[in-house]
Amino acid sequence: MTEQTTRAAASVAPTARSPWPALWALVIGFFMILVDTTIVSVANPAIKAALDPHTNNLDNVVWVTSAYLLAYAVPLLVTGRLGDRFGPKNIYLIGLTVFTLSSLWCGLSGTLDMLIAARAVQGLGAALMTPQTMAIITRTFPPNRRGAAMGLWGATSGVAMLVGPLAGGFLVDGLGWEWIFFVNVPVGIIGFVAAWILVPKLETHSHSFDILGVFLSAIALFLIVFGLQEGETYDWGVIWGPITVWGMILTGVAVLGLFIWQQSRRKKEPLVPLELFRSRNFSISSIGIAAVGFAVTGMSLPMMFFIQLARGLTPTESALLLIPMAVFAGILSPFAGKLLDRTDPRLILVPGLVLFAGGLIWYSTLMNAETPIWMFLLPSAVLGIGSAGMWGPLATIANRDLPIQQAGAGAGVYNTTRTVGSVLGSAAIAVWMQSRLEANLPGASSAQSGFGHGQLPAAVVDGFSTAMSQALLLPPVVLLLAAVVMLFLRAPRGSSNEDWHAAKVDAGA
Known part of the structure; x- marks a missing residue:
């Protein structure tokens, strides 16, 4: 065992029990908050019809997503330090409580402004929770098992981003848009009890803020x-x-x-230790995850508005079109992780990003009134294949080369760049969607009747479809630029791959 490994093992809080039950308890809450970054996308037409029915301005309802993401992104840099100071378990439970109660507030909101305010509080709760999951991994798993735990964390991110629209469709169609928030209440309670029982209390450290x-x-x-x-x-x-x-x-x-x-x-103790970016792989992976957050958040809005308003599908039917994406991502992600142990990471990430971008471009070309609905299942499958090569590999590569003493700071910055990418994706797609609407349906914003009342009149379907098709081309442009940046990654060093593989075997991966 090297001196560095000895120091790293000493930094892990001793525990007589396996750390895996604690991690699985944390995954419940982490999965829930990530689902909430995408679940609203499928409900946006229903929310607009209920709370903002008299305008054609799509910016208003997009703030339901942006308020959550903005309140999520800004505190992430400091909430990890709060966990070190007051204990990651304590901060996680506080954040889960805030998130659960604000979810109830969201569901009870009677106006769009109230919903946006509740979503901002919900984002604050999510910001308190997220860094604690990675901090607990770092402090409870020894180095030879930490890789498998980080792999589970990365896989949770990818699956949650895909499950959100599916769950949103079923809930909106069956029970109403309010239930995409109400469902968090029982899940939050279960997650709280599980974390209270299974997550150990860890030593605290003083920090300057x-x-x-x-x-x-x-x-x-x-x-x-x-x-x-x-x-x-x-x-x-x-x-x-x-x-x-x-x-x-x-x-x-x-x-x-x-x-x-x-x-x-x-x-x-700067908020962002700039020495983190001396690691080429961390810097490049941070760019990559920001681009992925941008694309995944941005793509959902034009897709769902087109499918529901131009083609008249229900939220459930529109969500079913995403099943191939979820299935392919779920099946292929473990194989991508194992392949990452044995090959240059560029051979997985670059094809993954290009495939995801290609799937979005293909989807865009199909967005018209004549395309058979079943055709949209094909690019959805391509998106799932590409997704398997993005989420887990990026999370793995970002933290693999960081010294143990920078693992917590690296987790905070990585999470922040992902969420900032999502914030910018939400804001940019709102601008691009509105500009494309004005270009293809002049005067749409000032029309008397608003979007969101079911399928659009036949006279405006073609213009609306073209606008959403053009809007969907923005995310793949960002992903293709990120794919070029990924070419500058370095292959992993030395024996770290052996430890990574041994950790997976030990975890039953």
Whole structure:
């Protein structure tokens, strides 16, 4: 055993019991919060019809997703430190409580503004929970088992992103849009009891908190996302007084630059330790997971609006079209993980990203009134195959080369980049969808009747379909750019693959 491995093993909290039951207990809550990043997409037409029926502006309902993602992304950099300071189990349980209660609030919301506010609180609960799962993996699993645990964590991310639309379709169609939130209440209670019993209490450590860094990062993200998402609403001009859309976006970029400079100058526990990015694989994987978050969040909105409004499918029927994606991803993900142990990661990630992008482009070409519905199952299968080569491999490669003392910080930054990518995807697709609607249906935003009342009149179906088809081309462009970046990954070093494979065997993978 090397000196580095000895130090790493010493950092793991001793425990007489297997850490796997604790991890499975945490997966319940982690799976639930990730499902909530996509489950709303299939319910958006129903939510708009119920709470915002009199406008054709799609930006309003997209804030139901963006508010959650923004409140999720901003605190992630500091909530991991809260776990170190007050115990990851305690912070996880607090976050799960906030998430569960705010889910009940979401379901009881009677206005769109109230739902958006509840979703923001829900995102805060998710931010408290997410870093604790990776921190507990790092602190309870010895190095030769940590890889398998991280593999389960990465696989949970991918499966949850696919299950969300499926579950949303069944719930919206069978019980109403409110139940995509109500269902979290019993799941949250089960997850709380399981975590209370199975997750061990771990040693706490004092931390200083970079309050200025938190403030700067929050302001930067809010200005950029709000400016992007509301730009079309204000015709990219004046928002209020001297404040313009472009002024807000450029100010956000400037504040983001100030945040990065401040992090480079801070000597004591910066919010984002910039030395993490000295690892080429961590830096490139962070870019990759941001692009994946962007694409997965962005693709759902035009797809679901087209299928439900232009083709008249119910939420359940539209969700069924995604079954091939979920099935192929679930079957192939374990094989992709095993193959990653034996080959250059670029041989999995680049084809995975290209296939996912190709599936979206294929789907876009089919988005018209004449395409038989069963045809949409084919690109869905391609998306599932591509997905197997994205989620788990990215999570594995990002953390594989990091020193043990940087594992917690790496988990926080990796989660943040994934969620920031999702926030930007939600904001950007809203802008692109609205601009494509104006280009293909001039005057749509000012029409008297709004979208969201079932299948659209035949006179506007072609223009609406073309707009959604064009909007769906934005996510694959981002994924193809990420595939080019993945070419610069490095192959894993030395014997780490042997430990990784041994951990999988030990875990029964």
